Amino acid sequence: MNIPVLYIFSGLPASGKSTLAKLLAKQTGAMYIRVDTVEQGLRDLCNFNVEGEGYRLSYRIVRDNLELGHSCISDSCNPIKLTRSEWQEVAEYAGAKFVNIEVSCSDVIEHESRVNNRECEVANLKLPTWQQVKSRHYESWESDVVKIDTTGQTVEASFSELIEKLSVQKSI
Template identity: 30%
Template sequence: MLIAMAGLPGAGKSSVAEALGRKLAAPVVSVDPIEAAMWRAGVARGGPTGLAAYLVAEAVAGGVLALGQAVIVDAVNAVEAARGQWRALADRHGVPVVFIEVVCSDPVVHRRRLEGRSRGIEGFAEPTWEVVERRRAEFAPWANERLVLDSVADLSLNVATASGFLASVR
């Protein structure tokens, strides 16, 4: 199974992805550390490193799926092209794809989390609230089914909800 996380920066998707990965013993492939690694390797920041990071994540996730294991992809997945990439990858491997969108319904909490977080990704600056607001305006409507979790709820409750949803898909 391919589990594709989605949501704005700072909404809580990485926290859900990591907790779900531990519960399912499934690797989490995260786009942000991949992009930061490219920059540390000397790839110019002005280039299409965001797209390249998605493609690297796809290659890594594909390798995991080829082993017959579930994988979780942690990325914003704001546009249909990104979402289509994960559907196509799942189709190539003959596995289901499940999208889990994490939102934060309280903008005050969302902003405080974003401004207070430090993920420790070397060379990766945390996005500002202004960047999140621009991304929110660019977030494409969903054309397919997904589970929506609100990170205002307790993390363990969200992980339990996601686990139940995934069990129903299997």
């Protein structure tokens, strides 16, 4: 039996991470979980202010699937060392491998345009404004991470780059 892999996506809103994460899920058959969807579901169903609960619930769902031998993809901003290490602990607890993937859009003008022009994919979710994205706390990575800068690239080119980098690491 193959050891499952947890693909841990991170990056600011509108960087392209959800698009790439979903394409990877489609190609690999890995279970996909988007923390935005979980958090908005908690808001809609439980009517309370969501803080870390979306991540905590997602960790449990992903751990269950990894333990069943299913590779998983987590899609979230994952902006701080705490959540990054917690995702890794989920994989380690389940005896799975993990790979950190950071998606960015380094061109400020292109990134702002994406933020201002994208459509919401999660029912009832209020997307952040450009000012909120710029102001968001996002810590630099201190550990190994596969970096994909989607600036000036087609979705297909960014996805090909991701697959190539994962192949080199033998993570796919």
